Amino acid sequence: MSKRGEGTAGHPTAKDLAQGRAGTSARINFQPYWWETAPREQGVDLPPLPVKSDVVIVGSGFTGLSAALTLQNKGVNAVVIDSGVPGFGASTRNGGQIGSGNQKFRVKRLIEIRGKEKATAMLREGTQMLDYIEHLIVSEGIGCHFRRCGRFRAAIRPEHYEAMARDMEDLKAVAGVESFMVSRAEQASEIGSDVFFGGSVLPHDASLQPAMYHSGLMARVRAKGGTVAGNAAAVAIDKDTGGFRVKTSRGVIAARNVIIATNGYTGDLVPALKRRIVPIESGLIATEPLPQQLYDRLLPKDRVYGNTNRVFYYFRGAPDERRIIWGGRAGRIAPNTSPNAFRHLAFDMIGVFPELANVAVTHAWDGKIGYTFDEVPHLGCTAAGVHHALGYCGTGVSRATYFGHKIALQVLGDPEGRTAFDDLVFPAFPAHPIAERAVPVVETWYRIRDAVKF
Numbered sequence: 001m002s003k004r005g006e007g008t009a010g011h012p013t014a015k016d017l018a019q020g021r022a023g024t025s026a027r028i029n030f031q032p033y034w035w036e037t038a039p040r041e042q043g044v045d046l047p048p049l050p051v052k053s054d055v056v057i058v059g060s061g062f063t064g065l066s067a068a069l070t071l072q073n074k075g076v077n078a079v080v081i082d083s084g085v086p087g088f089g090a091s092t093r094n095g096g097q098i099g100s101g102n103q104k105f106r107v108k109r110l111i112e113i114r115g116k117e118k119a120t121a122m123l124r125e126g127t128q129m130l131d132y133i134e135h136l137i138v139s140e141g142i143g144c145h146f147r148r149c150g151r152f153r154a155a156i157r158p159e160h161y162e163a164m165a166r167d168m169e170d171l172k173a174v175a176g177v178e179s180f181m182v183s184r185a186e187q188a189s190e191i192g193s194d195v196f197f198g199g200s201v202l203p204h205d206a207s208l209q210p211a212m213y214h215s216g217l218m219a220r221v222r223a224k225g226g227t228v229a230g231n232a233a234a235v236a237i238d239k240d241t242g243g244f245r246v247k248t249s250r251g252v253i254a255a256r257n258v259i260i261a262t263n264g265y266t267g268d269l270v271p272a273l274k275r276r277i278v279p280i281e282s283g284l285i286a287t288e289p290l291p292q293q294l295y296d297r298l299l300p301k302d303r304v305y306g307n308t309n310r311v312f313y314y315f316r317g318a319p320d321e322r323r324i325i326w327g328g329r330a331g332r333i334a335p336n337t338s339p340n341a342f343r344h345l346a347f348d349m350i351g352v353f354p355e356l357a358n359v360a361v362t363h364a365w366d367g368k369i370g371y372t373f374d375e376v377p378h379l380g381c382t383a384a385g386v387h388h389a390l391g392y393c394g395t396g397v398s399r400a401t402y403f404g405h406k407i408a409l410q411v412l413g414d415p416e417g418r419t420a421f422d423d424l425v426f427p428a429f430p431a432h433p434i435a436e437r438a439v440p441v442v443e444t445w446y447r448i449r450d451a452v453k454f
């Protein structure tokens, strides 16, 4: 297993990885780079689970922990359980790019779908989500490299630049979001690559180290008397007088309320939720630390970055080292412990930054995004009285934190828990098993369309 700053020995270069020449003996750490500085707890000597709690929360990512923190702050006891180690899911695996969650739809499109009033309320609440996560991190004193670094979204085609410019104006008018456009002629001030046709900058978007943020949240929940327990899969939820009995792989917990916070890892536990979420895998790679001059040339403003393709890629620097962290869709042709599963990421990275061809790739990992049919997240309560918050469609760092807080307030019947997302119909995927299997096909089709530009 490679260690931070260890050098290039045995690691494949980005070019070898991209060309499928990394070989099975190549030294790549297939765990998230973020876990190096925020290691996951080992599943040994586990304390027994409590037999009862006010609220049991299934899933220990940002949603579950944020909900638990709000409950504990209100004097309500929360037990968070996870089938893996705490933070096994997307929350410690993601790119750590934080926006308002407003980038899924163009503003005009959202208004067409939802109507002006609802779209405006949803977009405005999106900006509150970004403010909320900052407020939480500052007020709880969580060290996680949170920084309002800004986002540069690079146009893949000239018409994308024009469309983005119009959309940014709409976003300002509707939700007050600040941004500015950077033309192709000026983009060297933003990025050391000439493959793009300019882009937009959202200067208030932010970044953090996701596993450190997760560890900080978990420590706060425990310090306030909550329980966070790993290796405890919820296998059934039964109604009982006065609440629920949650059967887990390590015993039964009685609770007044249950919150499902399983997002892209949602299984059969609550079939009505499973039918509404399709998991989509996303992968990331990390390079070795780069020389300062090269790093400064490639990412002169040290922001977070993405592009305008249908099959999106995104990248950023590591917070305390000069590594590039590059993400996109997960590979389909090989298991996620094979270098070949990450070829396309190295390929895309070199396409943007040819200087990185001979740089070593030290880490490669993936995680699951929870997609909804209408591409908006949902929170609420099932007919059986089980609360849930999930479906962030790949932009969940701020949204999961915010939705976790709101669903906890809803459990308590607190009017502050109301959101613009409350009364949205949560549609099931038509023919769910087929939708799940169709993901690679649809992605490949979109990749082809991106490549041939139609």
Ligand SMILES: Cc1cc2nc3c(=O)[nH]c(=O)nc-3n(C[C@H](O)[C@H](O)[C@H](O)COP(=O)(O)OP(=O)(O)OC[C@H]3O[C@@H](n4cnc5c(N)ncnc54)[C@H](O)[C@@H]3O)c2cc1C
Pocket: 058, 059, 060, 061, 062, 063, 064, 081, 082, 083, 084, 087, 088, 089, 090, 091, 092, 093, 094, 095, 096, 097, 098, 099, 232, 233, 234, 235, 261, 262, 263, 264, 265, 266, 267, 269, 281, 282, 283, 284, 327, 366, 367, 368, 369, 370, 389, 390, 392, 393, 394, 395, 396, 397, 398, 400
């Ligand atoms: C590779 C990748 C990159 C991403 N990049 C970004 C980004 O840059 N910016 C951004 O905003 N968003 C990003 N996201 C999305 C973001 O990470 C997620 O939306 C967010 O972390 C979801 O948090 P969560 O707590 O709802 O779910 P998760 O963190 O996924 O946690 C769900 C947990 O539920 C557990 N679980 C499932 N079933 C059970 C059960 N029956 N019993 C017990 N436990 C169970 C799982 O083990 C898992 O740990 C990315 C996601 C991925 C995968």
